[in-house]
Amino acid sequence: MFLxxxxxxxxxxxxxxxxxxxxxxxRTGKGKMPEGPAxxxxxxxxxxxxxxxxxxxxxxxxxxxxxxxxxxLGSTPVVVLxxxxxxxxxxxxxxxxxxxxxxxxxxxxxxxxLGIIFSNNEGWLHVRRFALSTLRNFGMGxxxxxxxxxxxxxxxxxxxxxx
Numbered sequence: 001m002f003l004x005x006x007x008x009x010x011x012x013x014x015x016x017x018x019x020x021x022x023x024x025x026x027r028t029g030k031g032k033m034p035e036g037p038a039x040x041x042x043x044x045x046x047x048x049x050x051x052x053x054x055x056x057x058x059x060x061x062x063x064x065x066x067x068x069x070x071x072x073l074g075s076t077p078v079v080v081l082x083x084x085x086x087x088x089x090x091x092x093x094x095x096x097x098x099x100x101x102x103x104x105x106x107x108x109x110x111x112x113x114l115g116i117i118f119s120n121n122e123g124w125l126h127v128r129r130f131a132l133s134t135l136r137n138f139g140m141g142x143x144x145x146x147x148x149x150x151x152x153x154x155x156x157x158x159x160x161x162x163x
Contacts, residue, residue: 033077036070037061044072058082 062082070079081087090098139145
């Protein structure tokens with residue numbers, strides 16, 4: 001009976017390892033990310049990317065792999081842009097493609113994908129546009145809004161002192 005239990009555990013561990021290797025290969029497949037150093041399972045390229053000399057390390061990797069390359073920090077893939085021209089192209093000429101925020105799982109749990117702090121989708125863009133247009137209607141960017149803010153602050157202080 002004990003041998004059957006041990007064999008089941010060994011088989012289960014082997015299947016779990018096989019599934020994790022398949023998942024890892026699928027995530028690090030060619031064509032999805034720019035070329036970069038081969039990551040190790042679980043730790044990625046953390047052993048190659050030294051935090052003390054981060055700029056020099058990334059500069060050496062840029063010399064080897066070009067101005068756009070990828071590294072994997074733990075299980076998170078990171079695309080690195082190195083050089084003025086590449087960064088300018090990414091942030092100015094292709095701004096819409098690079099405008100997204102990083103995914104934060106805590107935001108999904110806290111807001112269920114809604115709100116503006118952790119959001120990163122079309123809904124967030126609509127809320128942002130609405131908020132900016134509303135603030136502009138109230139005079140954002142003009143000196144007159146300062147007077148309104150001062151007035152509202154005075155009313156707020158009056159209400160606080162009454163209680």
